[in-house]
Amino acid sequence: MKRTGKLICIILAAVLCVVCACGCGMIAGEKTAAAATTITSGEDEVVPEETQAAAPEQSAAPEPAATATPEPTQQAVTEIKQLQPKSDKFMQPKSLEGIDPLNDKVIALTFDDGPNPVKTPELLDILEENDVVATFFVVGNLVEQFPDVVKRAYEDGNEIATHSYTHPEAAEWKGLSVEGQLAQYTQANDAIEAATGLRTLFDRPPGGNTPEEKAEQIGREQILWSVDPEDWKYKDADTVYEHVMNGWNGGVVQDGAVVLSHEIYQSTVDAYGRIIPELKEKGYKFVTISQMMQIAEIRGGELTYLFRSAPTAKAAAESE
Numbered sequence: 001m002k003r004t005g006k007l008i009c010i011i012l013a014a015v016l017c018v019v020c021a022c023g024c025g026m027i028a029g030e031k032t033a034a035a036a037t038t039i040t041s042g043e044d045e046v047v048p049e050e051t052q053a054a055a056p057e058q059s060a061a062p063e064p065a066a067t068a069t070p071e072p073t074q075q076a077v078t079e080i081k082q083l084q085p086k087s088d089k090f091m092q093p094k095s096l097e098g099i100d101p102l103n104d105k106v107i108a109l110t111f112d113d114g115p116n117p118v119k120t121p122e123l124l125d126i127l128e129e130n131d132v133v134a135t136f137f138v139v140g141n142l143v144e145q146f147p148d149v150v151k152r153a154y155e156d157g158n159e160i161a162t163h164s165y166t167h168p169e170a171a172e173w174k175g176l177s178v179e180g181q182l183a184q185y186t187q188a189n190d191a192i193e194a195a196t197g198l199r200t201l202f203d204r205p206p207g208g209n210t211p212e213e214k215a216e217q218i219g220r221e222q223i224l225w226s227v228d229p230e231d232w233k234y235k236d237a238d239t240v241y242e243h244v245m246n247g248w249n250g251g252v253v254q255d256g257a258v259v260l261s262h263e264i265y266q267s268t269v270d271a272y273g274r275i276i277p278e279l280k281e282k283g284y285k286f287v288t289i290s291q292m293m294q295i296a297e298i299r300g301g302e303l304t305y306l307f308r309s310a311p312t313a314k315a316a317a318e319s320e
Protein backbone atom coordinates (compact mmCIF):
# COMPACT_ATOMS: atom_id res chain seq x y z
CA MET A 1 0.00 0.00 0.00
CA LYS A 2 2.62 2.40 1.10
CA ARG A 3 4.82 1.39 -1.76
CA THR A 4 2.01 1.74 -4.26
CA GLY A 5 1.29 5.16 -2.88
CA LYS A 6 4.87 6.14 -3.26
CA LEU A 7 4.97 4.83 -6.78
CA ILE A 8 1.86 6.78 -7.58
CA CYS A 9 3.41 9.95 -6.31
CA ILE A 10 6.40 9.24 -8.39
CA ILE A 11 4.44 8.56 -11.55
CA LEU A 12 2.52 11.78 -11.06
CA ALA A 13 5.71 13.59 -10.52
CA ALA A 14 7.25 12.09 -13.62
CA VAL A 15 4.28 13.10 -15.75
CA LEU A 16 3.90 16.58 -14.45
CA CYS A 17 7.39 17.55 -13.53
CA VAL A 18 9.06 18.21 -16.85
CA VAL A 19 11.82 19.86 -15.07
CA CYS A 20 14.93 20.62 -13.23
CA ALA A 21 17.74 20.14 -15.61
CA CYS A 22 20.15 22.08 -13.46
CA GLY A 23 19.42 23.45 -10.02
CA CYS A 24 17.40 20.76 -8.40
CA GLY A 25 18.22 17.65 -10.29
CA MET A 26 21.92 17.76 -10.34
CA ILE A 27 22.75 16.85 -6.81
CA ALA A 28 20.57 13.92 -6.03
CA GLY A 29 22.14 10.55 -6.40
CA GLU A 30 20.09 7.47 -7.00
CA LYS A 31 20.83 5.60 -3.87
CA THR A 32 20.47 8.58 -1.64
CA ALA A 33 17.19 9.48 -3.26
CA ALA A 34 15.69 6.23 -2.10
CA ALA A 35 17.18 6.58 1.34
CA ALA A 36 15.90 10.08 1.65
CA THR A 37 12.40 9.02 0.80
CA THR A 38 12.42 6.52 3.60
CA ILE A 39 13.64 8.98 6.14
CA THR A 40 11.21 11.62 5.02
CA SER A 41 8.37 9.36 5.95
CA GLY A 42 9.80 8.77 9.37
CA GLU A 43 10.73 12.34 10.19
CA ASP A 44 7.60 13.58 11.71
CA GLU A 45 6.03 10.59 13.22
CA VAL A 46 3.06 10.75 10.82
CA VAL A 47 3.53 8.35 7.98
CA PRO A 48 1.74 9.90 5.03
CA GLU A 49 -0.44 6.90 4.27
CA GLU A 50 -3.54 8.97 3.68
CA THR A 51 -1.93 11.52 1.47
CA GLN A 52 -0.31 8.84 -0.56
CA ALA A 53 -3.36 6.73 -0.88
CA ALA A 54 -5.43 9.72 -1.84
CA ALA A 55 -4.59 9.81 -5.50
CA PRO A 56 -4.74 6.30 -6.85
CA GLU A 57 -7.14 6.70 -9.77
CA GLN A 58 -5.46 9.64 -11.33
CA SER A 59 -2.09 8.07 -11.50
CA ALA A 60 -3.37 4.72 -12.70
CA ALA A 61 -4.53 6.51 -15.84
CA PRO A 62 -2.48 9.64 -16.30
CA GLU A 63 -4.42 12.37 -17.96
CA PRO A 64 -2.56 13.65 -20.97
CA ALA A 65 -4.93 16.60 -21.19
CA ALA A 66 -3.66 17.88 -17.87
CA THR A 67 -0.13 18.15 -19.15
CA ALA A 68 -1.14 19.28 -22.61
CA THR A 69 -2.86 22.39 -21.34
CA PRO A 70 -0.85 23.62 -18.42
CA GLU A 71 -2.41 26.42 -16.48
CA PRO A 72 0.58 27.77 -14.65
CA THR A 73 -1.29 30.14 -12.42
CA GLN A 74 -3.61 27.37 -11.32
CA GLN A 75 -0.91 25.03 -10.11
CA ALA A 76 -1.73 25.81 -6.56
CA VAL A 77 -1.21 22.21 -5.68
CA THR A 78 2.23 21.43 -6.86
CA GLU A 79 3.64 18.03 -7.60
CA ILE A 80 6.91 18.85 -5.92
CA LYS A 81 7.35 16.06 -3.46
CA GLN A 82 8.75 18.24 -0.74
CA LEU A 83 5.71 20.47 -0.89
CA GLN A 84 3.19 17.70 -0.30
CA PRO A 85 2.00 18.23 3.25
CA LYS A 86 2.39 14.95 5.10
CA SER A 87 -0.86 15.47 6.93
CA ASP A 88 -3.27 18.22 7.81
CA LYS A 89 -0.88 19.17 10.58
CA PHE A 90 1.39 20.72 7.98
CA MET A 91 1.35 24.13 6.40
CA GLN A 92 0.27 24.19 2.77
CA PRO A 93 2.52 25.42 0.00
CA LYS A 94 1.31 28.82 -1.10
CA SER A 95 -0.65 29.04 -4.31
CA LEU A 96 0.59 31.08 -7.23
CA GLU A 97 -2.60 33.06 -7.42
CA GLY A 98 -1.85 36.54 -8.67
CA ILE A 99 1.56 35.54 -9.98
CA ASP A 100 2.39 34.85 -13.59
CA PRO A 101 5.17 32.32 -13.07
CA LEU A 102 6.51 32.61 -16.60
CA ASN A 103 6.52 36.35 -16.99
CA ASP A 104 6.66 37.99 -13.59
CA LYS A 105 9.98 39.06 -12.16
CA VAL A 106 10.07 37.30 -8.79
CA ILE A 107 12.21 37.49 -5.70
CA ALA A 108 12.09 35.65 -2.37
CA LEU A 109 13.23 37.47 0.74
CA THR A 110 14.20 35.13 3.56
CA PHE A 111 14.93 36.07 7.15
CA ASP A 112 16.78 33.81 9.57
CA ASP A 113 17.49 33.53 13.29
CA GLY A 114 14.30 35.07 14.67
CA PRO A 115 11.83 35.59 16.04
CA ASN A 116 12.89 38.73 17.85
CA PRO A 117 10.20 40.30 20.02
CA VAL A 118 10.92 43.84 18.79
CA LYS A 119 12.59 43.72 15.40
CA THR A 120 10.55 40.97 13.79
CA PRO A 121 7.27 42.87 14.36
CA GLU A 122 8.92 45.95 12.92
CA LEU A 123 9.86 44.05 9.78
CA LEU A 124 6.38 42.53 9.65
CA ASP A 125 4.98 46.07 9.67
CA ILE A 126 7.21 46.98 6.71
CA LEU A 127 6.11 43.88 4.81
CA GLU A 128 2.49 44.62 5.58
CA GLU A 129 2.72 48.29 4.56
CA ASN A 130 4.19 47.22 1.24
CA ASP A 131 1.73 44.37 0.83
CA VAL A 132 4.45 41.78 0.30
CA VAL A 133 5.43 38.49 1.93
CA ALA A 134 8.67 36.81 2.94
CA THR A 135 9.85 33.51 4.38
CA PHE A 136 11.04 33.25 7.98
CA PHE A 137 13.45 30.51 8.99
CA VAL A 138 12.94 30.50 12.72
CA VAL A 139 14.88 29.07 15.63
CA GLY A 140 12.79 26.71 17.75
CA ASN A 141 13.74 27.85 21.22
CA LEU A 142 13.04 31.47 20.27
CA VAL A 143 9.69 30.43 18.88
CA GLU A 144 8.91 29.01 22.31
CA GLN A 145 9.80 32.35 23.87
CA PHE A 146 7.97 34.53 21.36
CA PRO A 147 5.20 32.39 19.88
CA ASP A 148 2.94 35.36 19.16
CA VAL A 149 5.50 36.90 16.83
CA VAL A 150 5.65 33.73 14.73
CA LYS A 151 1.89 33.38 14.83
CA ARG A 152 1.53 36.90 13.47
CA ALA A 153 4.17 36.33 10.78
CA TYR A 154 2.26 33.26 9.64
CA GLU A 155 -1.16 34.86 9.83
CA ASP A 156 0.11 37.85 7.87
CA GLY A 157 0.65 35.46 4.96
CA ASN A 158 4.36 34.93 5.33
CA GLU A 159 5.89 31.48 5.15
CA ILE A 160 7.51 29.82 8.15
CA ALA A 161 10.25 27.21 8.03
CA THR A 162 12.69 25.70 10.49
CA HIS A 163 16.22 26.84 11.18
CA SER A 164 17.02 24.29 13.92
CA TYR A 165 16.04 24.39 17.58
CA THR A 166 19.15 25.84 19.23
CA HIS A 167 21.06 27.21 16.23
CA PRO A 168 24.28 25.35 17.00
CA GLU A 169 27.58 26.85 15.89
CA ALA A 170 28.88 25.63 12.54
CA ALA A 171 31.25 23.02 13.95
CA GLU A 172 28.68 21.62 16.35
CA TRP A 173 26.01 21.44 13.66
CA LYS A 174 28.33 19.71 11.22
CA GLY A 175 29.23 17.22 13.93
CA LEU A 176 25.62 16.19 14.46
CA SER A 177 24.43 12.95 12.94
CA VAL A 178 21.52 12.95 10.52
CA GLU A 179 19.33 11.92 13.45
CA GLY A 180 20.71 14.78 15.50
CA GLN A 181 19.96 17.33 12.81
CA LEU A 182 16.52 15.87 12.25
CA ALA A 183 15.87 16.08 15.98
CA GLN A 184 16.72 19.79 15.85
CA TYR A 185 14.27 20.33 12.99
CA THR A 186 11.60 18.21 14.63
CA GLN A 187 11.92 20.10 17.90
CA ALA A 188 11.72 23.39 16.02
CA ASN A 189 8.61 22.12 14.28
CA ASP A 190 7.10 21.21 17.64
CA ALA A 191 7.57 24.82 18.75
CA ILE A 192 6.18 26.17 15.49
CA GLU A 193 3.19 23.88 15.75
CA ALA A 194 2.56 25.08 19.29
CA ALA A 195 2.65 28.68 18.04
CA THR A 196 0.74 28.38 14.78
CA GLY A 197 -1.04 25.03 14.95
CA LEU A 198 0.95 23.70 12.01
CA ARG A 199 4.29 22.21 11.08
CA THR A 200 6.50 23.42 8.27
CA LEU A 201 7.59 21.89 4.98
CA PHE A 202 11.23 22.81 4.81
CA ASP A 203 14.38 23.80 6.62
CA ARG A 204 17.48 25.90 6.37
CA PRO A 205 20.52 24.52 8.20
CA PRO A 206 22.25 26.94 10.58
CA GLY A 207 24.98 28.71 8.67
CA GLY A 208 23.87 26.90 5.52
CA ASN A 209 26.03 24.05 6.68
CA THR A 210 24.74 20.65 5.83
CA PRO A 211 26.91 18.38 3.77
CA GLU A 212 25.07 17.22 0.69
CA GLU A 213 25.09 13.61 1.71
CA LYS A 214 23.43 14.43 5.00
CA ALA A 215 20.94 16.76 3.40
CA GLU A 216 19.91 13.99 1.05
CA GLN A 217 19.32 11.68 3.96
CA ILE A 218 17.27 14.28 5.75
CA GLY A 219 15.05 14.01 2.72
CA ARG A 220 13.92 17.60 2.39
CA GLU A 221 15.68 20.10 0.26
CA GLN A 222 17.69 22.37 2.48
CA ILE A 223 16.83 25.85 1.33
CA LEU A 224 19.84 28.05 0.82
CA TRP A 225 20.09 31.36 -1.03
CA SER A 226 21.57 33.12 -4.03
CA VAL A 227 22.24 36.52 -2.45
CA ASP A 228 23.96 36.96 0.90
CA PRO A 229 24.45 40.63 1.82
CA GLU A 230 26.25 39.53 5.00
CA ASP A 231 24.00 41.68 7.10
CA TRP A 232 25.17 39.76 10.19
CA LYS A 233 28.65 41.12 9.55
CA TYR A 234 27.95 44.60 8.24
CA LYS A 235 25.48 45.93 10.75
CA ASP A 236 24.91 49.14 8.92
CA ALA A 237 21.68 49.85 7.08
CA ASP A 238 23.33 51.64 4.15
CA THR A 239 25.79 48.81 3.62
CA VAL A 240 23.08 46.16 3.77
CA TYR A 241 21.04 48.22 1.32
CA GLU A 242 24.01 48.48 -1.06
CA HIS A 243 24.82 44.79 -0.80
CA VAL A 244 21.28 43.77 -1.61
CA MET A 245 20.57 46.29 -4.33
CA ASN A 246 23.95 46.19 -6.07
CA GLY A 247 25.00 42.61 -5.30
CA TRP A 248 27.62 41.21 -2.96
CA ASN A 249 30.17 38.44 -3.29
CA GLY A 250 28.77 37.46 -6.65
CA GLY A 251 25.16 37.28 -5.53
CA VAL A 252 22.87 39.71 -7.30
CA VAL A 253 19.23 40.56 -7.02
CA GLN A 254 17.58 39.31 -10.17
CA ASP A 255 14.55 37.38 -11.32
CA GLY A 256 14.46 34.20 -9.23
CA ALA A 257 16.81 35.40 -6.50
CA VAL A 258 16.57 34.10 -2.94
CA VAL A 259 17.96 36.72 -0.56
CA LEU A 260 19.29 35.81 2.88
CA SER A 261 19.04 38.29 5.77
CA HIS A 262 18.52 38.35 9.53
CA GLU A 263 15.79 40.54 10.90
CA ILE A 264 17.27 40.35 14.39
CA TYR A 265 19.45 43.36 13.54
CA GLN A 266 18.00 46.85 13.55
CA SER A 267 20.28 47.77 10.64
CA THR A 268 18.73 45.00 8.56
CA VAL A 269 15.19 46.03 9.36
CA ASP A 270 16.04 49.64 8.50
CA ALA A 271 17.65 48.58 5.23
CA TYR A 272 14.55 46.63 4.19
CA GLY A 273 12.42 49.68 4.85
CA ARG A 274 14.15 51.09 1.76
CA ILE A 275 14.88 47.92 -0.17
CA ILE A 276 11.34 46.59 -0.39
CA PRO A 277 9.66 49.67 -1.90
CA GLU A 278 12.55 50.09 -4.32
CA LEU A 279 12.41 46.50 -5.51
CA LYS A 280 8.68 46.90 -5.92
CA GLU A 281 9.33 49.96 -8.02
CA LYS A 282 11.67 47.89 -10.17
CA GLY A 283 8.78 45.56 -10.88
CA TYR A 284 9.61 42.65 -8.58
CA LYS A 285 6.92 40.45 -7.15
CA PHE A 286 7.72 39.02 -3.74
CA VAL A 287 7.19 35.29 -3.37
CA THR A 288 7.75 32.77 -0.62
CA ILE A 289 10.02 29.76 -0.92
CA SER A 290 7.21 27.34 -1.70
CA GLN A 291 6.06 29.68 -4.45
CA MET A 292 9.60 30.04 -5.78
CA MET A 293 9.94 26.27 -5.89
CA GLN A 294 6.75 25.99 -7.92
CA ILE A 295 7.80 28.80 -10.24
CA ALA A 296 11.14 27.12 -10.80
CA GLU A 297 9.37 23.88 -11.60
CA ILE A 298 7.04 25.57 -14.08
CA ARG A 299 9.94 27.37 -15.71
CA GLY A 300 11.81 24.14 -16.13
CA GLY A 301 14.48 24.70 -13.53
CA GLU A 302 15.86 27.82 -15.14
CA LEU A 303 16.23 29.68 -11.92
CA THR A 304 19.58 29.99 -10.26
CA TYR A 305 18.44 29.63 -6.70
CA LEU A 306 20.32 27.19 -4.55
CA PHE A 307 18.03 24.59 -3.16
CA ARG A 308 20.00 21.67 -1.85
CA SER A 309 20.28 18.79 -1.52
CA ALA A 310 17.46 16.36 -1.17
CA PRO A 311 16.19 14.75 -4.33
CA THR A 312 13.50 16.47 -6.27
CA ALA A 313 10.41 14.57 -7.23
CA LYS A 314 11.92 14.00 -10.65
CA ALA A 315 15.17 12.65 -9.27
CA ALA A 316 13.30 10.40 -6.90
CA ALA A 317 11.21 9.11 -9.78
CA GLU A 318 14.27 8.41 -11.87
CA SER A 319 15.83 6.40 -9.13
CA GLU A 320 12.99 3.92 -8.94
Ligand SMILES: [Zn+2]
Nearest residue numbers: 112113206207
Ligand atom coordinates in the same frame (compact mmCIF):
# COMPACT_ATOMS: atom_id res chain seq x y z
ZN1 LIG B 1 21.14 31.30 11.19
